[in-house]
Amino acid sequence: MKLPRRRFLHLTAGAAALPSALRIARAQAYPSRPVHVVVGAPPGGGHDIFARLMGQWLSERLGQPFVIDNRPGGGENIATEAVVRSPPDGYTILLVTGTNAINTTLYEKLNFNFNRDIASVAAVARVPEVMVTNLSVPAKTVLEFIAYAKANPRKLNIASGGIGTPSYMAGELFKFMTGIDIVHVPYRGTTPALTDLLAGQVQVMFGGLASLIGHIKAGRLRALAVTTATRSDALPDIPTVGEFLPGYEASIWYGVGVPTSTPAEIIGKLNKEINTALADPTFKARLAEVGGSALSGSPADFGRLIADETEKWGKVIRAANIKAE
Numbered sequence: 001m002k003l004p005r006r007r008f009l010h011l012t013a014g015a016a017a018l019p020s021a022l023r024i025a026r027a028q029a030y031p032s033r034p035v036h037v038v039v040g041a042p043p044g045g046g047h048d049i050f051a052r053l054m055g056q057w058l059s060e061r062l063g064q065p066f067v068i069d070n071r072p073g074g075g076e077n078i079a080t081e082a083v084v085r086s087p088p089d090g091y092t093i094l095l096v097t098g099t100n101a102i103n104t105t106l107y108e109k110l111n112f113n114f115n116r117d118i119a120s121v122a123a124v125a126r127v128p129e130v131m132v133t134n135l136s137v138p139a140k141t142v143l144e145f146i147a148y149a150k151a152n153p154r155k156l157n158i159a160s161g162g163i164g165t166p167s168y169m170a171g172e173l174f175k176f177m178t179g180i181d182i183v184h185v186p187y188r189g190t191t192p193a194l195t196d197l198l199a200g201q202v203q204v205m206f207g208g209l210a211s212l213i214g215h216i217k218a219g220r221l222r223a224l225a226v227t228t229a230t231r232s233d234a235l236p237d238i239p240t241v242g243e244f245l246p247g248y249e250a251s252i253w254y255g256v257g258v259p260t261s262t263p264a265e266i267i268g269k270l271n272k273e274i275n276t277a278l279a280d281p282t283f284k285a286r287l288a289e290v291g292g293s294a295l296s297g298s299p300a301d302f303g304r305l306i307a308d309e310t311e312k313w314g315k316v317i318r319a320a321n322i323k324a325e
Helices: 005-029 046-062 074-084 098-106 142-151 166-178 190-199 209-217 264-279 281-289 299-320
Strands: 035-039 066-070 092-097 118-133 157-160 183-186 204-208 222-226 251-259
Touching: 035 046, 035 074, 046 066, 046 092, 046 118, 046 209, 046 251, 046 264, 046 281, 074 092, 074 098, 074 118, 074 251, 092 098, 092 118, 098 166, 098 251, 098 299, 118 142, 118 166, 118 209, 118 264, 118 299, 142 222, 157 166, 157 190, 166 183, 166 204, 166 299, 190 204, 190 209, 204 209, 209 222, 251 264, 251 299, 264 281, 264 299
Parallel strands: 035 066, 035 092, 157 183, 157 204
Antiparallel strands: 092 251, 118 204, 118 222, 118 251
Protein backbone atom coordinates (compact mmCIF):
# COMPACT_ATOMS: atom_id res chain seq x y z
CA MET A 1 0.00 0.00 0.00
CA LYS A 2 1.33 3.39 -0.96
CA LEU A 3 1.01 6.29 1.45
CA PRO A 4 -0.20 9.61 0.04
CA ARG A 5 2.72 11.99 -0.39
CA ARG A 6 1.41 14.48 2.17
CA ARG A 7 0.92 11.72 4.76
CA PHE A 8 4.44 10.37 4.04
CA LEU A 9 6.05 13.77 4.48
CA HIS A 10 4.15 14.30 7.72
CA LEU A 11 5.34 10.99 9.13
CA THR A 12 8.99 11.53 8.13
CA ALA A 13 8.97 15.04 9.61
CA GLY A 14 7.58 13.62 12.83
CA ALA A 15 10.26 10.94 12.93
CA ALA A 16 13.00 13.51 12.38
CA ALA A 17 11.68 15.63 15.25
CA LEU A 18 11.44 12.66 17.62
CA PRO A 19 15.10 12.64 18.83
CA SER A 20 14.89 16.35 19.64
CA ALA A 21 11.64 15.87 21.52
CA LEU A 22 13.15 13.00 23.48
CA ARG A 23 16.19 15.10 24.42
CA ILE A 24 13.98 17.93 25.64
CA ALA A 25 11.81 15.52 27.63
CA ARG A 26 14.92 13.94 29.17
CA ALA A 27 16.25 17.36 30.19
CA GLN A 28 12.90 18.35 31.69
CA ALA A 29 12.89 15.16 33.76
CA TYR A 30 16.53 15.62 34.85
CA PRO A 31 17.52 14.78 37.48
CA SER A 32 15.34 11.81 38.36
CA ARG A 33 17.92 10.21 40.66
CA PRO A 34 20.97 11.29 42.71
CA VAL A 35 23.81 13.09 40.93
CA HIS A 36 27.44 12.46 41.89
CA VAL A 37 29.72 15.50 42.12
CA VAL A 38 33.26 14.16 41.78
CA VAL A 39 35.90 16.20 43.65
CA GLY A 40 39.61 15.56 43.18
CA ALA A 41 40.53 16.43 46.77
CA PRO A 42 39.84 15.04 50.25
CA PRO A 43 37.04 16.38 52.48
CA GLY A 44 37.61 19.54 54.46
CA GLY A 45 39.60 21.69 52.04
CA GLY A 46 38.58 24.52 49.74
CA HIS A 47 37.54 22.20 46.90
CA ASP A 48 35.21 20.33 49.22
CA ILE A 49 33.74 23.51 50.69
CA PHE A 50 32.75 24.93 47.30
CA ALA A 51 31.49 21.60 45.99
CA ARG A 52 29.21 21.25 49.01
CA LEU A 53 27.90 24.79 48.72
CA MET A 54 27.03 24.21 45.07
CA GLY A 55 25.72 20.69 45.68
CA GLN A 56 23.39 21.84 48.44
CA TRP A 57 21.94 24.56 46.22
CA LEU A 58 21.37 22.20 43.30
CA SER A 59 19.83 19.57 45.58
CA GLU A 60 17.33 22.09 46.92
CA ARG A 61 16.52 23.52 43.50
CA LEU A 62 16.31 20.29 41.51
CA GLY A 63 14.86 17.95 44.11
CA GLN A 64 17.51 15.22 44.00
CA PRO A 65 20.62 14.73 46.14
CA PHE A 66 23.88 16.02 44.64
CA VAL A 67 26.25 13.65 46.42
CA ILE A 68 29.85 14.77 46.94
CA ASP A 69 32.21 12.02 45.80
CA ASN A 70 35.76 12.79 47.00
CA ARG A 71 38.42 11.06 44.90
CA PRO A 72 41.77 12.59 45.85
CA GLY A 73 45.11 11.66 44.33
CA GLY A 74 46.94 11.86 41.06
CA GLY A 75 46.89 15.65 40.95
CA GLU A 76 43.08 15.54 40.48
CA ASN A 77 43.56 13.35 37.40
CA ILE A 78 41.94 10.34 39.09
CA ALA A 79 38.73 12.29 39.63
CA THR A 80 38.81 13.78 36.15
CA GLU A 81 39.29 10.42 34.47
CA ALA A 82 36.44 8.93 36.49
CA VAL A 83 34.11 11.57 35.06
CA VAL A 84 35.51 11.24 31.54
CA ARG A 85 34.75 7.48 31.66
CA SER A 86 31.25 7.91 33.08
CA PRO A 87 28.07 7.91 30.96
CA PRO A 88 27.35 11.36 29.44
CA ASP A 89 23.94 11.63 31.08
CA GLY A 90 24.42 14.40 33.65
CA TYR A 91 24.49 12.06 36.64
CA THR A 92 28.26 12.29 37.14
CA ILE A 93 29.67 15.81 37.13
CA LEU A 94 33.13 17.18 37.89
CA LEU A 95 34.22 20.01 40.12
CA VAL A 96 36.57 21.65 37.61
CA THR A 97 39.44 23.64 39.12
CA GLY A 98 42.51 25.54 38.01
CA THR A 99 44.47 22.33 38.46
CA ASN A 100 42.77 20.90 35.39
CA ALA A 101 44.12 23.78 33.30
CA ILE A 102 47.59 23.36 34.79
CA ASN A 103 47.65 19.61 34.21
CA THR A 104 47.12 19.99 30.48
CA THR A 105 50.75 21.14 30.16
CA LEU A 106 52.24 19.60 33.30
CA TYR A 107 51.51 15.99 32.39
CA GLU A 108 52.92 14.71 29.13
CA LYS A 109 50.78 11.59 29.09
CA LEU A 110 47.26 11.37 30.45
CA ASN A 111 44.55 8.84 29.71
CA PHE A 112 42.26 11.64 28.57
CA ASN A 113 42.32 15.00 26.85
CA PHE A 114 40.63 17.46 29.20
CA ASN A 115 39.65 20.00 26.54
CA ARG A 116 38.22 17.28 24.31
CA ASP A 117 36.64 14.99 26.91
CA ILE A 118 35.09 17.41 29.39
CA ALA A 119 32.38 19.88 28.38
CA SER A 120 32.19 23.17 30.25
CA VAL A 121 28.95 23.79 32.14
CA ALA A 122 29.48 26.87 34.30
CA ALA A 123 32.05 28.73 36.35
CA VAL A 124 31.15 29.05 40.02
CA ALA A 125 33.66 31.12 41.97
CA ARG A 126 37.09 32.67 42.08
CA VAL A 127 39.05 32.60 45.33
CA PRO A 128 42.26 34.45 46.10
CA GLU A 129 45.21 32.55 47.37
CA VAL A 130 46.98 34.10 50.31
CA MET A 131 50.70 34.27 50.96
CA VAL A 132 50.99 33.33 54.63
CA THR A 133 53.86 32.70 57.03
CA ASN A 134 53.97 31.21 60.46
CA LEU A 135 54.69 33.63 63.27
CA SER A 136 58.36 32.66 63.56
CA VAL A 137 59.18 34.47 60.31
CA PRO A 138 60.19 38.05 61.14
CA ALA A 139 58.94 39.56 57.87
CA LYS A 140 55.63 41.41 58.07
CA THR A 141 55.38 42.54 54.43
CA VAL A 142 56.12 41.04 51.03
CA LEU A 143 59.16 43.25 50.56
CA GLU A 144 60.50 42.32 53.99
CA PHE A 145 59.99 38.64 53.15
CA ILE A 146 61.88 38.97 49.86
CA ALA A 147 64.76 40.72 51.63
CA TYR A 148 64.82 38.10 54.41
CA ALA A 149 64.77 35.22 51.90
CA LYS A 150 67.62 36.75 49.88
CA ALA A 151 69.66 37.21 53.04
CA ASN A 152 69.01 33.57 54.02
CA PRO A 153 69.12 31.50 50.80
CA ARG A 154 67.67 27.97 51.09
CA LYS A 155 66.94 28.44 54.78
CA LEU A 156 63.20 28.93 54.27
CA ASN A 157 60.81 26.12 53.31
CA ILE A 158 57.72 26.76 51.21
CA ALA A 159 54.90 24.22 51.49
CA SER A 160 52.45 23.31 48.76
CA GLY A 161 49.69 20.82 48.15
CA GLY A 162 51.92 19.09 45.60
CA ILE A 163 53.65 19.82 42.32
CA GLY A 164 51.22 21.32 39.84
CA THR A 165 48.61 22.42 42.37
CA PRO A 166 47.50 26.08 42.37
CA SER A 167 49.35 26.65 45.66
CA TYR A 168 52.53 25.32 44.08
CA MET A 169 52.13 27.34 40.90
CA ALA A 170 51.47 30.55 42.84
CA GLY A 171 54.68 29.97 44.80
CA GLU A 172 56.68 29.14 41.68
CA LEU A 173 55.48 32.31 39.96
CA PHE A 174 56.51 34.30 43.05
CA LYS A 175 59.96 32.67 43.13
CA PHE A 176 60.38 33.21 39.37
CA MET A 177 59.52 36.91 39.60
CA THR A 178 61.62 37.65 42.72
CA GLY A 179 64.63 35.38 42.18
CA ILE A 180 64.57 34.13 45.77
CA ASP A 181 65.95 30.69 46.63
CA ILE A 182 63.66 28.86 49.04
CA VAL A 183 63.13 25.10 49.39
CA HIS A 184 59.91 23.59 48.11
CA VAL A 185 58.28 20.94 50.33
CA PRO A 186 55.40 19.18 48.56
CA TYR A 187 52.55 17.55 50.48
CA ARG A 188 49.68 15.33 49.47
CA GLY A 189 47.15 18.12 49.65
CA THR A 190 46.93 21.50 51.31
CA THR A 191 45.56 20.17 54.62
CA PRO A 192 48.79 18.39 55.71
CA ALA A 193 50.82 21.32 54.34
CA LEU A 194 48.81 23.70 56.50
CA THR A 195 49.26 21.44 59.54
CA ASP A 196 53.05 21.63 59.22
CA LEU A 197 52.97 25.37 58.56
CA LEU A 198 51.06 25.91 61.80
CA ALA A 199 53.52 23.62 63.61
CA GLY A 200 56.53 25.55 62.31
CA GLN A 201 57.94 22.72 60.18
CA VAL A 202 57.73 24.99 57.11
CA GLN A 203 57.73 28.77 57.06
CA VAL A 204 55.63 30.01 54.14
CA MET A 205 52.78 28.85 51.94
CA PHE A 206 50.41 30.06 49.27
CA GLY A 207 46.95 28.66 49.89
CA GLY A 208 43.28 29.19 49.19
CA LEU A 209 41.58 31.84 51.29
CA ALA A 210 38.77 29.43 52.20
CA SER A 211 41.22 27.16 54.01
CA LEU A 212 43.32 29.89 55.62
CA ILE A 213 40.99 32.71 56.61
CA GLY A 214 40.08 31.20 60.00
CA HIS A 215 43.74 30.85 60.97
CA ILE A 216 44.52 34.37 59.74
CA LYS A 217 41.70 35.97 61.71
CA ALA A 218 42.62 33.95 64.79
CA GLY A 219 46.20 35.24 64.58
CA ARG A 220 47.75 31.82 64.08
CA LEU A 221 49.16 32.77 60.66
CA ARG A 222 50.39 36.06 59.23
CA ALA A 223 48.91 37.09 55.88
CA LEU A 224 51.36 39.06 53.75
CA ALA A 225 49.36 39.42 50.54
CA VAL A 226 46.57 38.03 48.39
CA THR A 227 47.36 36.78 44.90
CA THR A 228 44.49 38.22 42.88
CA ALA A 229 44.74 41.40 40.82
CA THR A 230 42.57 43.28 43.35
CA ARG A 231 42.26 43.09 47.11
CA SER A 232 39.82 40.66 48.66
CA ASP A 233 36.68 41.93 50.38
CA ALA A 234 37.24 39.22 52.98
CA LEU A 235 40.66 40.70 53.89
CA PRO A 236 40.45 44.32 52.73
CA ASP A 237 43.52 45.45 54.68
CA ILE A 238 45.80 42.84 53.10
CA PRO A 239 47.60 44.09 49.95
CA THR A 240 47.95 42.17 46.72
CA VAL A 241 51.26 40.62 45.68
CA GLY A 242 50.94 42.71 42.52
CA GLU A 243 51.26 45.91 44.57
CA PHE A 244 54.88 44.88 45.12
CA LEU A 245 55.43 42.75 41.99
CA PRO A 246 53.57 44.39 39.09
CA GLY A 247 51.99 41.79 36.83
CA TYR A 248 51.73 39.06 39.44
CA GLU A 249 48.31 37.36 39.54
CA ALA A 250 47.16 33.91 40.56
CA SER A 251 43.91 32.56 41.92
CA ILE A 252 41.90 29.45 42.55
CA TRP A 253 38.70 29.05 40.59
CA TYR A 254 35.95 26.48 40.53
CA GLY A 255 33.37 25.40 38.02
CA VAL A 256 31.38 22.44 36.80
CA GLY A 257 32.08 20.12 33.88
CA VAL A 258 30.47 16.99 32.44
CA PRO A 259 31.53 14.33 29.96
CA THR A 260 31.51 15.46 26.36
CA SER A 261 28.32 14.33 24.56
CA THR A 262 26.17 15.14 27.60
CA PRO A 263 22.93 16.52 26.10
CA ALA A 264 23.02 20.27 25.60
CA GLU A 265 19.66 20.57 27.32
CA ILE A 266 21.08 19.09 30.54
CA ILE A 267 24.14 21.34 30.35
CA GLY A 268 21.80 24.30 29.86
CA LYS A 269 19.67 23.32 32.83
CA LEU A 270 22.67 23.02 35.13
CA ASN A 271 24.11 26.30 33.85
CA LYS A 272 20.81 28.09 34.49
CA GLU A 273 20.54 26.79 38.06
CA ILE A 274 24.17 27.62 38.86
CA ASN A 275 23.80 31.14 37.53
CA THR A 276 20.60 31.52 39.55
CA ALA A 277 22.63 30.62 42.64
CA LEU A 278 25.34 33.12 41.77
CA ALA A 279 22.74 35.90 41.53
CA ASP A 280 21.12 34.99 44.85
CA PRO A 281 22.17 37.36 47.67
CA THR A 282 22.19 34.63 50.31
CA PHE A 283 24.32 32.31 48.20
CA LYS A 284 26.71 35.14 47.29
CA ALA A 285 27.05 35.95 50.99
CA ARG A 286 27.94 32.32 51.72
CA LEU A 287 30.60 32.44 49.00
CA ALA A 288 31.98 35.64 50.47
CA GLU A 289 32.23 34.06 53.92
CA VAL A 290 34.85 31.67 52.54
CA GLY A 291 36.56 34.32 50.41
CA GLY A 292 34.88 33.52 47.09
CA SER A 293 33.42 35.84 44.47
CA ALA A 294 30.84 34.68 41.96
CA LEU A 295 31.87 33.85 38.38
CA SER A 296 28.66 33.72 36.36
CA GLY A 297 28.35 33.16 32.63
CA SER A 298 27.57 30.76 29.83
CA PRO A 299 29.25 27.40 29.16
CA ALA A 300 31.26 29.16 26.43
CA ASP A 301 32.42 31.82 28.92
CA PHE A 302 33.71 29.11 31.24
CA GLY A 303 35.42 27.40 28.31
CA ARG A 304 37.29 30.61 27.53
CA LEU A 305 38.41 30.94 31.16
CA ILE A 306 39.82 27.40 31.05
CA ALA A 307 41.60 28.11 27.74
CA ASP A 308 43.13 31.35 29.05
CA GLU A 309 44.35 29.71 32.27
CA THR A 310 45.75 26.75 30.33
CA GLU A 311 47.81 29.11 28.18
CA LYS A 312 48.99 31.23 31.12
CA TRP A 313 50.21 28.37 33.32
CA GLY A 314 51.59 26.49 30.34
CA LYS A 315 54.02 29.36 29.81
CA VAL A 316 55.12 29.26 33.48
CA ILE A 317 55.56 25.47 33.42
CA ARG A 318 57.69 25.58 30.29
CA ALA A 319 59.75 28.57 31.42
CA ALA A 320 60.52 27.00 34.82
CA ASN A 321 60.89 23.50 33.34
CA ILE A 322 58.44 22.10 35.89
CA LYS A 323 57.89 18.35 35.73
CA ALA A 324 55.14 16.28 37.29
CA GLU A 325 56.14 13.93 40.09
